[in-house]
Amino acid sequence: MSALRKLLSYTAAVAALIAGYASWRSLDPGDQRNRELLKNLPESNPVRMEESRRRNAQIMEMLKDAAQTNENIARTYGSQK
Incomplete structure (x- = not known):
């Protein structure tokens, strides 16, 4: 069993x-x-890939600026409209 x-x-x-x-x-x-x-996919289209690279470079630049300052940069970037 x-x-x-x-x-x-x-x-x-x-x-x-x-x-x-x-x-x-x-x-x-x-x-x-x-x-x-x-x-x-974005990697297959050269134009979209270049846009992604540019956007990533801008984001990295903003993060670098944020790391180097003590002020609230979200307020400063938001007021530049």
Whole structure:
């Protein structure tokens, strides 16, 4: 009886793993969708990549300014509108 119970529990565990893997594979977007997603990434478009670099450089400059001063620079940058 103990061996049968152990066999049934192992079978149920394997069945649960197979069901989980099958559901995970069914939700996979597929190769065509992956290629489309990769095509739309900012790194694939040189113009968007340059904009990202510029924006990151500006943010780093602002953080550097904030680290070097004791005043509240959020108030000063917000009033420059």
